[in-house]
Amino acid sequence: MIMFDHVNLHLEDLMLRISQAASSCGRDAEDIKLVAVSKNCPAEAITAAYQAGQRRFGENRVQELAGKAPALPDDIEWHLIGHLQSNKAAAAIRLAKVIESVDSIKLLDRLGHLANESGVVKDILLEFNISGEDTKFGARADNAEYLVERALHLPGIRLIGMMTMAPYGADECELRKVFSGLRSLRDCMENRFGISLPDLSMGMSGDFETAIEEGATIVRIGSAIFR
Numbered sequence: 001m002i003m004f005d006h007v008n009l010h011l012e013d014l015m016l017r018i019s020q021a022a023s024s025c026g027r028d029a030e031d032i033k034l035v036a037v038s039k040n041c042p043a044e045a046i047t048a049a050y051q052a053g054q055r056r057f058g059e060n061r062v063q064e065l066a067g068k069a070p071a072l073p074d075d076i077e078w079h080l081i082g083h084l085q086s087n088k089a090a091a092a093i094r095l096a097k098v099i100e101s102v103d104s105i106k107l108l109d110r111l112g113h114l115a116n117e118s119g120v121v122k123d124i125l126l127e128f129n130i131s132g133e134d135t136k137f138g139a140r141a142d143n144a145e146y147l148v149e150r151a152l153h154l155p156g157i158r159l160i161g162m163m164t165m166a167p168y169g170a171d172e173c174e175l176r177k178v179f180s181g182l183r184s185l186r187d188c189m190e191n192r193f194g195i196s197l198p199d200l201s202m203g204m205s206g207d208f209e210t211a212i213e214e215g216a217t218i219v220r221i222g223s224a225i226f227r
């Protein structure tokens with residue numbers, strides 16, 4: 001009961017902040033999807049968020065997801081948001097509705113091959129390292145054309161957008177640069193290939209309001225819910 005009240009309160013507070021951030025820039029809060037990042041959280045915390053109505057959850061590691069998912073309701077939409085190794089690609093396809101962290105041709109090809117083999121089309125986001133910080137995963141923006149083109153040719157893959165992470169401790173100005181950088185890259189690829197890439201996954205507990213102002217359609221929030 002205590003766990004439920006706690007998570008419920010945080011979720012309510014968060015939904016309010018999301019809708020305030022959306023209305024402050026003339027956006028509809030309905031267009032922003034919350035991925036509750038449950039890495040390192042016990043199943044009880046996820047269940048508490050589920051009981052409060054949350055259905056989209058994010059995990060960083062395939063092994064952790066594989067350990068948790070079977071015991072949880074199967075209408076949960078799992079997003080894989082952490083670095084994915086090719087040898088875990090099959091499990092990722094099986095468990096995740098959306099793989100947000102695709103950042104290389106090798107991984108893209110592997111996912112495309114496996115998805116096609118099992119007769120599914122997997123929703124993916126391409127992850128970019130917009131800040132250029134070398135500690136982060138994510139492809140370089142100047143590889144975008146190459147990656148998008150390949151994704152469009154793989155029948156097992158449906159490319160629905162792009163994802164990025166801002167550097168830890170970035171100031172407001174740097175945050176805006178990263179988030180608007182991802183949006184511009186997306187716009188550029190939409191024009192280049194004449195396609196629609198609706199989703200921009202950007203913004204975490206400390207920076208989601210800025211990300212929403214810069215066009216995020218998916219925010220990935222952990223500590224503000226499960227702290």
Ligand SMILES: *Cc1c(COP(=O)(O)O)cnc(C)c1O
Nearest residue numbers: 037081204205206220221222223
């Ligand atoms: C942990 C994590 C988040 C959530 O971070 P919080 O600061 O806890 O909201 C979002 N995205 C990725 C890729 C993460 O690893």
